[in-house]
Amino acid sequence: MKIKRESAKPLLHPIHRVLSTLGLIATGIAITSGTASAVQPSINGSGQVLLFPYYSVRPAGGDGGDYNTLLSIANTTAEYKALKVRFREAKTGEEVNELNVFLSPNDSWVAAVIPTTTGARLVTNDNSCVTPADFFTAAGRDLFRPVDSTTAAMDRVREGYIEVIEMGTITSTTVQGHMARNAALVPANCTAIGALDPATGTAPNVFPGNFLAAPGGGLSGRVTLLNPVTGINFSYVPTALEAWSNVVRYGGVRSGAPLLGAASPPETRTLLEDGRVLHSVWATGLEAVSAALMSDGVVNEFILDSGTNSLTDWVVTFPTYYEHFKTSASNPYSNPSSPQLPAGCIPSGWPTTNSESRLAMVNREEGAPGCSPNLNPTVPRLSCGVLTLNHCSVANVVAYGNRSLLNSTSQTIVSDRARSFFQAATTTAASTTSVPGQVNGPNGTAELVFDWTNTQRLAPVSSTLDGVAVSSVAILGVPVISIGMHTYTRTGVVSTYGGVIPGTHRLKLQF
Amino acid sequence: MPQMNRIALALAGIAGLAVQPATAVQLSRSGAGQVLIFPYFIARPSASAADGESNTLISIVNTKPQFKAVKVRVLESRNARELRDINVFLGPWDIWTTAIIPTATGARLVTNDNTCVTPRNMFSEPGLDSFTNASYSGVFADGDPFGAGSTTLDRTREGYIEVIEMGVVTTPQTQAFIKHGTNGIPANCAALDALDPGIGTGGTSFPTGLSAPSGGLNGRATIINSALGINFTYTATALDNWSDSVRYGAAGSGQPRLGAASPPVSTIVLPNGDTLRQTWASGRDAVSAVLMRSAVNNEFILDAGTASQTDWIITFPTKRDYIGIAAGATAPIPQAPFSSNFGGFGACDETIAGSEGYQGFNREGVPLLAAPTSLRLCWVSNIIPFFSNISLLRATAVAPHTNAMQTALAGATTQGGPATSVPGGVQGGNGRMTLRFGTAAQRMTPISSTLNNAPTANTTLVGMPFISLGVHNYRRSGVISNYGGVIAPVYEQAFVK
Structure with missing residues (x-):
């Protein structure tokens, strides 16, 4: 174990910030381990990967209404992060939509999956940058894609599960500047971040380039399955994986990468x-x-x-x-x-x-x-x-x-x-009950x-x-x-x- | 399927392996364990009868094929004074369900479960199921600052619950008493009373016939208000490997305490997968060690359009073993990581002062205050109300935000940018908050430490031992419902060498 002392006062630091981001530590003693990292379910509730077992926008049946799925992802660290958010349908796990989300320190991103006439779409009123930058403005981008052209395939997108993968921490101060909020709480330049996607930009000025370092963890999440008609609120937190990767795992928009299996080391x-x-x-x-x-x-x-x-x-x-x-x-x-x-x-x-x-x-x-x-x-x-x-x-x-x-x-x-x-x-x-007839x-x-x-x-x-x-x-x-x-x-x-x-x-x- | 040498790791003493289990109390990975801590219950009538009352439903499941003797202890919020202590005897895969409901002046336990309890007449003799103020009145008065309310039964309406596996019942005859028949009723609960050293009249009483706890208990609590349509369901925090020896305590004896862990060793898994194992001076400290957190993060949801409220629960389950009563010449010195005895304002501990210790962020990551002070937590089970310092749970043992933070929370509304798909959508005050501990007193140092089984420099844990939960609601006009949800928090750990 290595001890790195960076300041004489408060002698502590949350260890999850320490493991991959020694350069960002402002105060405190950092404890790092001499052993390699190993992927594990988080016991603290945060991690590099968040797995949400279920989303749904189906009609609820019974007393009526539709399920909506509200999604909240928080960055509990002082790092800038690039995330993959991927939706997979329930039957075979085919990807039905995905986007990259860029979180600044302590930033949250909220979105909701809501029903359309035939399928589902993602909506948000959050300001955090996403790529493609026009995800929520270009017609149809926010619609979940059927796995084929049949009506049944479109219906399949109405329930499934969600993967959130931290692809890396953003170390480039230029990119961090694009993500900084102005007085209206809007990031400075989401378009510039969109231009860095490999599908849009030209190397070397594309992610991952020299813009990213390995994931640092500290992501948390919450899903609420909500039916406003019947008053159902199923809120749950995802399964979080710690130490998923010790190297950058950037995947461009609709690249299919990174997969969950890209853990490193194995x-x-x-x-x-x-x-x-x-x-x-x-x-x-x-x-x-x-x-x-x-x-x-x-x-x-x-x-x-x-x-x-x-x-x-x-x-x-x-x-x-x-x-x-x-x-x-x-x-x-x-x-x-x-x-x-x-x-x-x-x-x-x-x-x-x-x-x-x-x-x-x-x-x-x-x-x-x-x-x-x-x-x-x-x-x-x-x-x-x-x-x-x-x-x-x-x-x-x-x-x-x-x-x-x-x-x-x-x-x-x-x-x-x-x-x-x-x-x-x-x-x-039994006859000993205090609640007769219950x-x-x-x-x-x-x-x-x-x-x-x-x-x-x-x-x-x-x-x-x-x-x-x-x-x-x-x-x-x-x-x-x-x-x-x-x-x-x-x-x-x-x-x-x-x-x-x-x-x-x-x-x-x-x- | 070929016959295989299956080994369930649940069973200690695995034969044929070079490495023997290193018993050390730890947070359960699976959700089941020897000890369950439920951070909160409430049983309180609403101010308006039309708004009903809060009840707390409890379910305890034995997921192992063994007979278990289990302590269920209910403690009040402010100073962890015991309200009721009973023993429950679970058969293999048995479930015990109970509910805490208000009475005219206080609260009581009810059940319609058949599983044996001692005292056996707990649910049949009038008054035995009612919570008592005996532990905080008369000679045990603790100076609760709520004036005339300090010894009233109202104090029994909020608190937390410990469930402790005291041992595995190994005597076939006793197992047969516990076993449920085809009618769902155990064979002989009365015989278990006779075996309780506090009730029985001699003969061979417990702990004879018990072996060390084996774990596999899980628990669920539902805070429910059927008139308002609230259902806050959460699962208990489970500790594995709490004790390698029998820890029987007679019904009503106050034993065993949560701190009776054996041996006094803790195991903590670090975020990178490393294992920190530490030996402590007492079992109390080993239990505190696995609950030590330097920080807690969670959301607050205060959407105006849905009249949302959020409460956080922060419970210090081992606090009662570190502090005493402030009054009198014999007041003990509070022991780290706690710093106050119980007195006129409770027994307060504070977060670190400043932005590092007490800070909220709106949804776009902007800090709520330029220079926050600190948050004081004066109770054992604290409710932190986020909406105008009004508790969603209608709790009285609250830890209110500072005025500056309340003002900032009320103004934490975020505006949708031009890219939004939801023009004009409700933009609530929502975001998240971090509370961080780690003052000079808020730390614990063991006797020794190992990292991945190798000696390492002795490592001090920084923070406080606590469990937390967030609860929130949404409301919709015309729907008599508060569709409530529970959000488990994110914890952080910190260390000093």
């Missing part, structure tokens, strides 16, 4: 539940990002209380699915053909071998109506046989109730047997177990565990991000006050 460092640290080197940056997002079990609640007409949807998004299927290398999402598995779908559910006790679905009192709980307390499991949910899109919505709260057309296939379980998961209050469910907990076969896994090139080399380690599961959403409604209140639950993501290794 390493991960993971704090395990038992306190040990697994450091792994991967064959590619894509595998490193996938490894950082691997989970073999997604646990969350379902709330379907009949007295409040509650509904629960979970969003389950596979952020690296699109890129893995464009390469021939190891693919944790691939599955062998199976009579139980529709082609192209990712299964989750009860392990076929029952080799390990895992929760699949229980009501609030450990019960599983329609199943026989195994009463062996050391290996409790439900002898329901195989209960499989098939996720056949990149961004999937698991609807637990009798309809999708999000009115998604990208729904996970839930078997009748599983759905009848959810809807029967009512619990009976509605009691259905509600409970479910886990999506990504443990289908030995294909749902990734193996690194090499690993150490607390500094000691270990061989034959595999991380089990699939790269996944998710959130759960639920509602309550009350007669006479025009509101379906919604809440978001991030859920728990389990990590499992095999040695």
